[in-house]
Each structure stands twice: as C-alpha cells, then as structure tokens.
Amino acid sequence: MHATQHPDLAPLFERLARAPAVLVSVSHTQGSVPREAGTWMAVWPDGQIGTIGGGHLEWDALKQARDALAAGASMPWTHRVALGPSLGQCCGGVVELRFEPVTLAEAGALRQRLAPVLTPVALFGGGHVGQAIVRALAPLPFAVHWIDSRDGVFPDRLPSTVCAEHSEPVQDAVRDLPPGARVLIMSFSHAEDLDIVAACLQRRRASGDLPFVGLIGSRTKWATFRRRLLERGFTDGELGGITCPIGLPGIGGKEPAVIAASVVAQLLIQRSA
Numbered sequence: 001m002h003a004t005q006h007p008d009l010a011p012l013f014e015r016l017a018r019a020p021a022v023l024v025s026v027s028h029t030q031g032s033v034p035r036e037a038g039t040w041m042a043v044w045p046d047g048q049i050g051t052i053g054g055g056h057l058e059w060d061a062l063k064q065a066r067d068a069l070a071a072g073a074s075m076p077w078t079h080r081v082a083l084g085p086s087l088g089q090c091c092g093g094v095v096e097l098r099f100e101p102v103t104l105a106e107a108g109a110l111r112q113r114l115a116p117v118l119t120p121v122a123l124f125g126g127g128h129v130g131q132a133i134v135r136a137l138a139p140l141p142f143a144v145h146w147i148d149s150r151d152g153v154f155p156d157r158l159p160s161t162v163c164a165e166h167s168e169p170v171q172d173a174v175r176d177l178p179p180g181a182r183v184l185i186m187s188f189s190h191a192e193d194l195d196i197v198a199a200c201l202q203r204r205r206a207s208g209d210l211p212f213v214g215l216i217g218s219r220t221k222w223a224t225f226r227r228r229l230l231e232r233g234f235t236d237g238e239l240g241g242i243t244c245p246i247g248l249p250g251i252g253g254k255e256p257a258v259i260a261a262s263v264v265a266q267l268l269i270q271r272s273a
Contacts, residue, residue, distance in 0.1 A: 009110070009111055009114060009115060011049055012042055012049055012110070012114075013104060013107050013110075013111075015042070015044060015047075015049065016042075016102065016103060016104040016107065017104050019044055019045075020069070020101060020102065020103045021042045021043055021044050021065075021069075021101075021102055021103075022042070022043045022065035022066075022068055022069055022073075022099055022100065022101055022102070023040060023041075023042050023043075023098075023099070023100045023101075023102045023110070024040065024041050024042075024043060024052060024061050024065055024097055024098070024099055024100075025038070025039065025040040025052075025097070025098050025100070026038065026039045026040070026052055026095055026096070026097060026098075027078065027096045027097065027098040028095075028096035029093060029094070029095055029096070030093055030094040030095075031093030031094060032083075032093040033053070033083060033093040033094070033095050034052070034053025034054065034055065034057060034083075034095075035051075035052055035053040039051075039052050039053070040052070040114060041058070041061075042102070043061075043062055043065035043066060043069070044069070045066055045069055045070070048062065052095075052097070057081060057083065057095065060081075061079075061097055061099075064079065064099060065099060068099065068101065069101075073101055074101050075101070076098060076099060076100040076101070077098075077099050078096055078097065078098050078099070079096070079097045079099065080094065080095070080096045080097075081094065081095045081096075081097065082094050083095065116141050117141070118141050118142055118143040118161060119141060119142050119143070119180070119182065119267075119271050120142070120143050120144075120145065120177070120178045120180055120181040120182070121137065121142045121143070121144045121145070121181065121182045121183075121184065121267065122144075122145045122147065122173075122174075122177045122181045122182070122183045122184070123144055123145070123146045123147065123184045123186075124147050124148070124170060124173075124183070124184065124185045124186065124187050124192075124193075124196050125147075125148060125184075125185070125186035125187040125188065125216075126146065126148040126150065126153035126154055126164075127153075127186065127187075127188055128256040129186055129216065129256045129259050129260065130146070130148075130184075130186055131155070131256070132256035132257050132259065132260035133184065133259075133260040133263055133264065134146060134158075134159065134162055135260070136257075136260040136261060136263075136264045137159075137161075137162075137264060137267075138159035138161065138162070140264065140268070141271075142161065142182075142267070142271075143161050143162075144159075144161060144162040144163070145163055145165065145173075145177065145178075145181070146158075146162055146163065146164045146165070147164075147165045147166075147167050147170060147173045148164075148165075148166065148167075148170065148187070148188075149166070149167060149168045149169065149170040149187070149192065150166075150188065151166060169192075169195065170187060170192050170195070170196060171192070171195040171196045171198070171199040172199075174196065174199035174200055174202075174203055175199070175203070177203075177210070179207070179209035180209060180210075180211060181210055182210075182211065182212040182214075182267055182270065182271075183196075183200055183210055183212065183213045183214065184214050184216075184246065184263065185197060185200075185213070185214065185215045185216065186215075186216035190221070193215060193216075193217070193225075194225055194228060194229070197213065197215060197225060197229065197242060198229060198232060198234070200213045200242075201213075201229065201234050201238050201239075201242075204238065204241065205238065211270075212243065212267075212270050213241065213242050213243065214242075214243040214244065214246035214263070214266070215242060215243065215244040215245070215246060216244075216245065216246055216259075217244055217245055218245060219244075219245065221244070222242075222244040222245070225244070226239050246262075246263050246266065247259060247262030247263045247265075247266055248262045248265050248266050248269075
C-alpha cells in the first residue's frame with residue numbers, strides 16, 4: 001500500500017516552541033483497550049494535544065505528566081495499567097504507557113515517529129458531493145488527490161492532506177496516481193465518468209495497483225456503463241471489480257453530507273480489510 005506522511009504536526013511544534021511537554025504514547029496493549037499502540041498525546045501544564053482514549057486512564061496519565069513537568073523531569077519512564085475496576089473501567093485489557101519529556105529540539109525525530117501513515121485516495125469531481133467527501137476525510141488517515149477538468153471548482157483553502165489538480169482530459173490523471181490509491185469517481189459529466197472508469201480498468205489491467213474503484217450513481221447508470229465498457233473490450237471479470245453505486249447499503253438520503261458519510265465509512269472498512 002502506498003502512503004504519504006501526514007504533514008500537519010504544526011500545532012505540536014508551535015506549542016513546543018513555547019514550552020516543553022511530556023509525550024505520552026501507548027507503547028503496548030493486551031486485550032480490549034481504548035486506543036491502539038502508537039497513539040499519543042502531548043501534555044503541558046495548561047493543555048494537551050491528542051488523546052490516548054479518555055476516561056480515568058487519560059486523567060491519570062495527564063496527572064503523571066503534569067507532576068513530572070512541575071518537577072522538571074528529564075528522563076522517560078513507562079507505566080503499565082490494567083483497565084479494571086480499580087481504574088473505574090471495565091475494558092479488561094492492559095495498556096503500557098511511555099512518558100517522555102520532549103522539547104522543540106526533538107522536532108525532527110518526533111515528526112518521523114508521530115506522523116501517521118495515510119492511505120491515498122484519488123477523488124475525481126469537485127462538485128458538492130466531492131467537497132463533502134473532502135471535508136469528511138480531512139481528519140482521517142487519508143491523503144487525497146482531488147482532480148477535476150474544470151477551472152475554479154476547488155476551494156481556496158484545502159486541508160493539509162489534500163492536493164488539487166486540474167487535468168484536461170481528466171482521465172489522464174489516472175496514469176500518475178500513486179500505487180494503492182482508492183479511486184472515487186463523481187465528475188460533472190457521465191462521459192467523463194466513463195472515461196475515468198475505462199482508464200482505471202486499463203491501469204488495473206497493466207499493473208493491478210488500484211485496489212478500490214468506486215463510481216457514484218444508480219444501478220441503471222452502471223448498467224449503461226457496463227454495456228459501453230464491454231464494447232470497449234473489457235471483460236465481465238474486470239467490470240466486476242468496479243463498485244457502483246458507492247457507499248454503504250442501507251443508508252438513506254441524497255444530501256451531500258449523508259453520501260459523504262456513507263462513502264467515507266466504506267473507505268474505512270476497505271482500508272481495514
């Protein structure tokens with residue numbers, strides 16, 4: 001799976017420039033726990049960035065970190081926590097936390113360690129649904145390549161994990177997508193949609209490195225597309241790999257935000273498969 005590194009650790013480094021912190025990270029887990037290994041939060045006397053799961057586990061970790069800051073601690077330590085009745089939680093698992101005093105001097109190493117691995121998504125279409133999907137993906141572990149053939153359709157400000165591209169003809173952008181990209185197709189034109197699907201099928205035939213290709217639309221739309229793609233020489237097996245309509249079944253509503261929630265949930269499931 002191709003992935004890019006999340007660039008948006010700026011709030012952490014901005015605060016570290018003003019004051020040192022204690023970095024609290026989940027170093028090991030066993031059984032049922034609130035967050036997975038690698039989860040972290042940075043703690044200052046007057047605030048925090050991130051979360052290790054909330055509840056008493058986090059409250060106790062915050063107290064330890066702030067006590068250490070007040071005492072001027074400089075060495076890391078670990079703390080093993082059983083998530084049972086004594087902590088007021090009933091998860092039943094075990095968490096090992098690592099506490100590490102950090103300053104801005106460690107910014108380079110922290111950037112390498114903390115930046116999450118993002119899954120690439122190629123989104124064709126800058127309309128209302130495309131914009132809703134971009135907003136929904138912004139806080140999630142995805143790097144979005146947003147593509148449209150029209151000028152002036154992208155917002156002036158984009159989330160740090162989104163890059164926008166004008167491509168004419170739009171299907172030419174398929175050639176340069178990163179391996180492992182999940183593709184969502186929802187352009188302003190059915191003709192463009194068809195050409196993008198065809199380009200994705202050609203790429204799959206050549207390299208097989210686009211694990212998910214989803215097309216917005218009805219089953220009637222897909223029936224028409226399927227006939228035209230068969231006429232272009234694609235096989236039933238190849239067409240069986242296209243998901244249309246996109247989104248989780250059973251979620252009603254055609255509002256852009258509802259469609260976006262359904263599609264993003266589908267991407268999260270597909271990412272975890």
